[in-house]
Amino acid sequence: MTPQSLMLNFLGLYVLGRDTAVYSGSVIDVFGRVDVSEEAVRSTLTRMAARGLLTKHRNGRKVYFGLTPHATDVLQDGERRIWQTGALNTDWDGTWTLIGFSLPESRRSDRHDLRSQLMWAGFGPVQNGLWIAPGTRDVTGMVEELDLAQHVTVFTAQHAKPTEAADLAHRAFDTEAIAARYQDFLARWGGKTPLKELPDDLARQLVLHSDWLELVRQDPHLPAELLDADWPAIEAEQLFQSLATRYTETASPLAAAAIESIDVSGK
Structure with missing residues (x-):
């Protein structure tokens, strides 16, 4: 569990949905209770601000941190996963979303980013360059953000004999x-x-x-x-x-x- 992971959860619990910014010293106090050092907290806050996740506010000599719209989106997505999505998928309609991609070696870092994003979105690899997820998934934003529309093919389908759905699930995940x-x-x-x-x-x-x-x-x-x-x-x-x-x-x-x-x- 990284300091940033803890930080995102802290912000989701005590800043999300409020028009507030929290004092850095308060964050240091709370994180000290889970054995995260002051140095690690300050470094995490600085990095997240540099990445456009946090806004910085000064009040006298104190520094406070609030959420940017991007951070709010990230935290709301996490909130949905925790409270709305649920641990079990009970309404599957038998379809799969498939993503095929082939990127040149010169775009190796983009390939890594795409795989990371696919894992976060619930996809798993069936074979080299082909990933699947149950149900219909909208990956338009992901593909456009990575500028990979020319290298990615997306479609929905159903499995057919001799392939079984359970076999696909166990192969990809x-x-x-x-x-x-x-x-x-x-x-x-x-x-x-x-x-x-x-x-x-x-x-x-x-x-x-x-x-x-x-x-x-x-x-x-x-x-x-x-x-x-x-x-x-x-x-x-x-x-x-x-x-x-x-x-x-x-x-x-x-x-x-x-x-x-x-x-x-x-x-």
């Missing part, structure tokens, strides 16, 4: 690894008092959301009918929602005491 990550989450958070080594529920809330978002980011949201009946994502999602609800109550007063912010609605 490492379902055993996905299941193992959910099992790890259950083992990490399933105790009566998870992560006792952390000082308080504000720290636990931050790590919980970071852990869960990392899980769902790596989950291609495969159709339930292609997975085992005891797919561990079901139990893991129930556990996350229960803990998230608990920490919303117990962490809120801690956050109110620890986080200093200013109103930036007029800026």
Whole structure:
């Protein structure tokens, strides 16, 4: 779990949806509770501001950080994945979105970026240069942002004999690894008092959301009918929602005491 991953979750919990900017010292205080150093926090804030994710505001000698529209989009996407998409895909219509691409060696970095974006969007590789995802996926923005329209072919289709849907899912996605990550989450958070080594529920809330978002980011949201009946994502999602609800109550007063912010609605 990187400082930036933690930072995005912190911003999603305590800045998203508010016209505020948070004092850097407050962020340092909160991150110290999860053993992230002051240097790492300052470096992360600086890099995110340079990348157009954060705005910087001064109030006297203090520096505050707020969200840019781009950061808001990123955080809202994460919020949708956590609360709306769900751990199971129960409404699959049998179609797949396929993306074929071939890029010259001179565009190796673009090929890497495309693969990273495809993984984030829930695609998996069937074979060299051909990736698939269940259902209909709109990848127009991704392709245009990377300027790869001339190198990419996108279409939707259904599998046909002798290819089976379950075989496609297991070929394109490492379902055993996905299941193992959910099992790890259950083992990490399933105790009566998870992560006792952390000082308080504000720290636990931050790590919980970071852990869960990392899980769902790596989950291609495969159709339930292609997975085992005891797919561990079901139990893991129930556990996350229960803990998230608990920490919303117990962490809120801690956050109110620890986080200093200013109103930036007029800026």
